[in-house]
Amino acid sequence: MGDARLAAARGIDDFPSRAELEMQLMGLLPEEWWDAVAEGDDDRLDGLKAAIDNPAIVRALGEAGWVAPHYAIEHGGRGLSVSQAQQALGLLDWFEVPRVPRGSGLPLAAPTIQQWSIDETKQRLLPPLVAGVERWCQLFSEPGAGSDMASLATTAVRDGDEWVVNGQKVWTTFGHESEMAMLIARTDPDQPKHKGITYFGLDMRAPGVEVRPLVNMAGQLEFNEVFMTDVRIPDVLRISPVGDGWSAAMTTLGAERHALSGARKKRRSSDEILGGKPYAEVAAMGAVTGSLGSAIGRDRLVVDYVSDRLLSLTSQRARARAAAGQPAGPEGSVSKIAKAAANQRLQESAIGMLGAAAIAWDVGDTEAASWIEQFLRTRANSIEGGTSEIQRNIVGERVLGLPREPDPFRGVPWRSVPRS
Numbered sequence: 001m002g003d004a005r006l007a008a009a010r011g012i013d014d015f016p017s018r019a020e021l022e023m024q025l026m027g028l029l030p031e032e033w034w035d036a037v038a039e040g041d042d043d044r045l046d047g048l049k050a051a052i053d054n055p056a057i058v059r060a061l062g063e064a065g066w067v068a069p070h071y072a073i074e075h076g077g078r079g080l081s082v083s084q085a086q087q088a089l090g091l092l093d094w095f096e097v098p099r100v101p102r103g104s105g106l107p108l109a110a111p112t113i114q115q116w117s118i119d120e121t122k123q124r125l126l127p128p129l130v131a132g133v134e135r136w137c138q139l140f141s142e143p144g145a146g147s148d149m150a151s152l153a154t155t156a157v158r159d160g161d162e163w164v165v166n167g168q169k170v171w172t173t174f175g176h177e178s179e180m181a182m183l184i185a186r187t188d189p190d191q192p193k194h195k196g197i198t199y200f201g202l203d204m205r206a207p208g209v210e211v212r213p214l215v216n217m218a219g220q221l222e223f224n225e226v227f228m229t230d231v232r233i234p235d236v237l238r239i240s241p242v243g244d245g246w247s248a249a250m251t252t253l254g255a256e257r258h259a260l261s262g263a264r265k266k267r268r269s270s271d272e273i274l275g276g277k278p279y280a281e282v283a284a285m286g287a288v289t290g291s292l293g294s295a296i297g298r299d300r301l302v303v304d305y306v307s308d309r310l311l312s313l314t315s316q317r318a319r320a321r322a323a324a325g326q327p328a329g330p331e332g333s334v335s336k337i338a339k340a341a342a343n344q345r346l347q348e349s350a351i352g353m354l355g356a357a358a359i360a361w362d363v364g365d366t367e368a369a370s371w372i373e374q375f376l377r378t379r380a381n382s383i384e385g386g387t388s389e390i391q392r393n394i395v396g397e398r399v400l401g402l403p404r405e406p407d408p409f410r411g412v413p414w415r416s417v418p419r420s
């Protein structure tokens with residue numbers, strides 16, 4: 001039964017070991033899964049998704065090389081060509097098979113390691129990453145270095161085959177549940193701020209790493225402060241060449257903009273990663289509360305609808321570029337700015353429609369509470385992954401070719417730049 005459905009997946013050409021993958025999927029997912037996908041029964045599929053052991057499935061697929069099939073076998077893949085891998089991943093996407101490990105390992109760390117690391121480092125870091133055995137977080141931002149990330153003050157000093165790290169990071173999403181981290185640290189303070197930075201893979205379980213959770217305004221534990229005191233990193237975990245960490249960090253940030261722009265393939269807009277409720281749910285809520293009866297309510301929702309459609313079409317174009325093998329570029333910033341603004345506006349529409357319940361809701365009204373929680377979460381959309389102001393600077397400088405933002409300390413050694 002399922003066999004025939006798998007084989008019938010439209011638009012998916014053959015690729016090496018397809019039969020092996022299909023056999024594995026039959027063993028990993030319940031029989032009803034295939035029916036729910038074939039019938040487009042999203043509610044049933046959501047129920048099945050909630051019941052399965054997601055990490056175990058990701059791990060099984062990752063260990064068999066199907067999470068990143070275009071990676072070399074010794075790097076956790078199957079050594080397929082890019083187009084063969086696209087077919088394999090297309091099959092997994094078509095059947096909505098969970099294949100992405102939690103955390104920022106696969107979308108952000110993996111492309112950076114692929115581009116910048118030596119083979120030995122790839123062999124150590126990539127296989128547990130693609131299997132989700134080691135989840136990753138990002139140690140870039142510091143209390144004194146957010147938008148101006150190149151000012152970072154965390155240091156890494158070489159000691160034989162190891163590096164000794166001291167400093168503090170902040171805003172570390174999922175730092176409390178990650179085994180590994182992308183760390184950028186200053187290795188040469190006598191160079192100008194963009195130079196003399198090196199990029200490492202840090203073991204979050206190493207002695208001297210202290211994670212202190214922070215609770216956001218929606219009451220969720222999402223990010224953390226991370227303190228590092230004399231933490232030792234073996235040189236084999238160095239991801240970039242010494243002093244070239246800024247360029248490697250740009251690979252990570254380009255991938256992050258791409259991910260946060262909504263350009264990753266998603267079946268339904270409710271699967272977007274920025275938080276907030278999708279347009280269809282907001283419109284449905286408007287119908288229930290009677291907000292659509294007013295011209296102002298309808299007018300507002302039409303603007304939200306147009307934004308939703310435009311972003312969806314722009315994402316399709318970005319996916320087509322990615323499918324053609326073109327790398328994510330600064331153009332991703334345009335989508336990220338627009339996505340953040342549209343998502344925040346949509347949640348504001350929802351709060352308006354909720355009326356008085358948005359200010360004071362009954363304790364047991366979990367529905368209202370969840371609208372508020374989503375609304376609050378989306379306030380971060382224009383900050384996380386680089387603020388909208390910084391994204392506009394990137395668009396101005398790198399897409400439109402406008403003059404660079406003035407920097408009076410350009411070229412001055414980091415050690416000599418005044419800091420507050």
Ligand SMILES: Cc1cc2nc3c(=O)[nH]c(=O)nc-3n(C[C@H](O)[C@H](O)[C@H](O)COP(=O)(O)OP(=O)(O)OC[C@H]3O[C@@H](n4cnc5c(N)ncnc54)[C@H](O)[C@@H]3O)c2cc1C
Pocket residue numbers: 137138139140141142143145146147148170171172173174223380383384385386387388389390393405
């Ligand atoms: C939910 C969330 C999750 C995050 N997760 C992570 C994570 O996992 N890892 C990580 O390393 N970081 C993470 N961050 C941090 C994020 O990247 C920073 O918050 C962001 O880069 C802004 O830095 P900052 O908070 O220090 O603000 P600042 O840089 O102090 O900026 C303050 C204000 O000044 C504006 N501003 C600053 N410089 C300029 C300029 N040159 N031109 C115009 N305006 C400017 C900014 O736009 C902003 O409005 C996360 C942030 C959030 C909100």
